[in-house]
Amino acid sequence: MNKAELVDAIMAVTNDSKKNTEAHLKAFMDVVSAELAKGGNVQLIGFGTFTTAKRAEKNGINPATKQPMVIPATVVPKFVPGKALKEAVK
Numbered sequence: 001m002n003k004a005e006l007v008d009a010i011m012a013v014t015n016d017s018k019k020n021t022e023a024h025l026k027a028f029m030d031v032v033s034a035e036l037a038k039g040g041n042v043q044l045i046g047f048g049t050f051t052t053a054k055r056a057e058k059n060g061i062n063p064a065t066k067q068p069m070v071i072p073a074t075v076v077p078k079f080v081p082g083k084a085l086k087e088a089v090k
Contacts, residue, residue, distance in 0.1 A: 036077050046084035053078045 001009070003025070011021045032042050032050050041051035057073040081089075 044082070046082045048079055048081040048085055051078050051080065052076065 007018060007021050007025060010016075010025065011018055014021065016024075035042050036050060036052050039052065041049055043049045052075050055074050055076055058071050060069055060071045061067070062069050
């Protein structure tokens with residue numbers, strides 16, 4: 001499911017306009033992104049938790065040149081599903 005299909009699915013459930021649904025989805029994504037950028041997390045009980053994880057620096061190989069390289073440390077977004085979501089997917 002892509003973003004347009006998600007908007008259509010939410011519209012069908014809420015009976016709201018496409019414009020409002022897109023605005024609400026964009027606001028949700030913006031708020032989650034901003035909170036993760038600050039180093040925080042967003043916990044939705046039953047659904048899951050959006051958080052960040054630190055990846056350590058590691059050695060790798062450039063696939064184009066086959067030369068060794070250092071992959072720098074970084075912070076990446078992470079989603080941990082909640083119990084209710086895990087059970088719904090079974």
